[in-house]
Amino acid sequence: MQFAQRLDEAIRNKKSLLCVGLDTVLEKVPASLRGHDDPLFAFNKAIIAATAPWAAAYKVNTAFYEAYGLAGWRALQLTFRYLPEDVIRIADAKRGDIGNTSRMYARALFEELGADAVTVNPLMGSDSVQPFLEQEEKGVFFLCLTSNAGSADFQHFGDGREKLFERIARQVQKWNSRGNCGLVVGATHAEELGAVRALVPELPFLIPGIGAQGGDLERSVQLGTDAQGLRAVYNSSRAILYAAQGEDFAAAAGRAAQETQAALQRALQGK
Amino acid sequence: MQFAQRLDEAIRNKKSLLCVGLDTVLEKVPASLRGHDDPLFAFNKAIIAATAPWAAAYKVNTAFYEAYGLAGWRALQLTFRYLPEDVIRIADAKRGDIGNTSRMYARALFEELGADAVTVNPLMGSDSVQPFLEQEEKGVFFLCLTSNAGSADFQHFGDGREKLFERIARQVQKWNSRGNCGLVVGATHAEELGAVRALVPELPFLIPGIGAQGGDLERSVQLGTDAQGLRAVYNSSRAILYAAQGEDFAAAAGRAAQETQAALQRALQGK
Numbered sequence: 326m327q328f329a330q331r332l333d334e335a336i337r338n339k340k341s342l343l344c345v346g347l348d349t350v351l352e353k354v355p356a357s358l359r360g361h362d363d364p365l366f367a368f369n370k371a372i373i374a375a376t377a378p379w380a381a382a383y384k385v386n387t388a389f390y391e392a393y394g395l396a397g398w399r400a401l402q403l404t405f406r407y408l409p410e411d412v413i414r415i416a417d418a419k420r421g422d423i424g425n426t427s428r429m430y431a432r433a434l435f436e437e438l439g440a441d442a443v444t445v446n447p448l449m450g451s452d453s454v455q456p457f458l459e460q461e462e463k464g465v466f467f468l469c470l471t472s473n474a475g476s477a478d479f480q481h482f483g484d485g486r487e488k489l490f491e492r493i494a495r496q497v498q499k500w501n502s503r504g505n506c507g508l509v510v511g512a513t514h515a516e517e518l519g520a521v522r523a524l525v526p527e528l529p530f531l532i533p534g535i536g537a538q539g540g541d542l543e544r545s546v547q548l549g550t551d552a553q554g555l556r557a558v559y560n561s562s563r564a565i566l567y568a569a570q571g572e573d574f575a576a577a578a579g580r581a582a583q584e585t586q587a588a589l590q591r592a593l594q595g596k
Numbered sequence: 597m598q599f600a601q602r603l604d605e606a607i608r609n610k611k612s613l614l615c616v617g618l619d620t621v622l623e624k625v626p627a628s629l630r631g632h633d634d635p636l637f638a639f640n641k642a643i644i645a646a647t648a649p650w651a652a653a654y655k656v657n658t659a660f661y662e663a664y665g666l667a668g669w670r671a672l673q674l675t676f677r678y679l680p681e682d683v684i685r686i687a688d689a690k691r692g693d694i695g696n697t698s699r700m701y702a703r704a705l706f707e708e709l710g711a712d713a714v715t716v717n718p719l720m721g722s723d724s725v726q727p728f729l730e731q732e733e734k735g736v737f738f739l740c741l742t743s744n745a746g747s748a749d750f751q752h753f754g755d756g757r758e759k760l761f762e763r764i765a766r767q768v769q770k771w772n773s774r775g776n777c778g779l780v781v782g783a784t785h786a787e788e789l790g791a792v793r794a795l796v797p798e799l800p801f802l803i804p805g806i807g808a809q810g811g812d813l814e815r816s817v818q819l820g821t822d823a824q825g826l827r828a829v830y831n832s833s834r835a836i837l838y839a840a841q842g843e844d845f846a847a848a849a850g851r852a853a854q855e856t857q858a859a860l861q862r863a864l865q866g867k
Binding site: 348386388389391394399419423425427429433437452453473474475477480493496 | 619657659660662663664665666668669670673690691692693694695696697698700701703704708717718720721722723724725739742743744745746748749750751753754755756760763764767
């Protein structure tokens with residue numbers, strides 16, 4: 326099954342547009358888990374168990390695990406193995422290099438970790454992204470318009486007819502012969518999100534920025550989903566993971582995920 | 597000491613513009629090392645010992661290690677620890693993300709691995725790169741104009757006054773307040789290499805593409821170094837690592853490194 330269909334299926338099955346971001350920081354893991362052999366994984370297990378009923382996808386940010394060296398890489402592997410089968414498992418790694426190197430990154434993320442989808446930086450162009458696109462069931466979300474202030478520096482660079490992020494969206498559409506390409510478009514730019522959706526009506530979107538980064542959830546749902554209210558997942562990391570700092574952290578994360586899922590569904594009904 | 601001075605010092609001390617790229621592939625490790633506990637590291641140790649007299653820098657491509665999961669990450673750590681003190685140790689990771697994530701990547705590469713310099717993808721803009729720039733002695737080579745064919749897709753996108761790669765070069769110059777910024781500019785584009793050098797006369801360049809990728813070594817040395825014949829290292833990976841496939845691989849790699857170092861010095865004398 327092509328990735329775009331897999332994503333829609335997860336959204337329909339779970340009745341959710343929510344992606345939970347596992348940006349786990351050791352300093353924020355509750356004291357009771359700190360003595361654990363693998364505190365990052367122990368925290369993630371509890372978060373996944375509590376939030377899984379409300380999530381269509383999980384996005385695991387590789388940086389947060391690489392920062393802890395071998396122990397972090399092990400926690401990353403265990404986290405991927407622990408994620409349920411009925412969600413889309415995204416390795417948010419923002420990789421991209423010349424072809425023979427991208428091939429190794431694709432192996433690391435799709436085979437070693439077992440991710441269903443990855444994030445890729447498209448700056449190096451066509452030959453640098455092809456190794457990620459060989460399996461129709463494995464998705465690639467390309468950075469297009471990111472949720473941070475610095476996105477203005479290069480992504481808005483334009484020739485008067487189009488801006489770089491629009492050029493990226495059009496190019497990714499051309500790479501989509503196997504139905505496995507998507508885009509990262511930040512919720513902090515609701516108007517541009519709608520403009521990108523108009524350019525590529527069928528591409529899956531991974532939309533960060535609805536939680537701690539403060540994007541407008543309602544508008545970004547109405548502008549970011551496709552005509553059927555599908556093809557987009559909305560990521561929240563810190564607002565769910567650290568909903569409470571005490572021993573009730575998992576229950577609080579579950580409630581925050583449920584509330585976010587419900588808010589996303591309400592926004593969809595207003596579409 | 598600022599990174600730019602550190603790089604110049606290594607080039608002067610070693611009388612070399614050569615960077616040896618450790619893109620080690622298990623399938624190409626000689627049979628005698630395959631039974632080793634850690635064949636990637638065993639191969640790298642032999643290559644480093646044989647090539648160190650001729651190299652000012654080593655560039656370790658993280659993808660090739662991540663592809664082997666935990667065992668690969670361990671080989672990556674051991675390789676960094678084994679590299680001599682008198683060379684610049686580059687983690688070629690092409691990372692870049694929002695600020696709180698880039699901070700974790702900086703920790704992974706500079707602290708966990710102990711790299712002296714990293715490669716960073718600048719697409720996400722100013723706030724995404726700042727965490728990499730906090731230590732003046734640690735260098736950051738930003739992707740500017742890469743050596744692959746796909747570089748034409750976005751890096752040459754322009755508004756008639758400047759192209760994206762020129763805009764990146766100018767922006768990186770602004771980020772260089774601590775003297776630790778550099779650029780990746782491919783040797784496969786000798787004319788553009790000269791154009792970028794003219795834009796940023798003092799930034800260090802990491803120049804891939806002189807080996808297997810077939811760039812013009814002589815012109816790229818004359819156009820890529822600064823007025824003193826410094827501020828640039830030229831990477832060769834496959835042409836050195838796999839100079840011979842048999843049991844004499846290390847000696848052959850040493851000869852290939854020596855020949856490349858000599859060719860780079862000859863090119864410099866023609867400047």
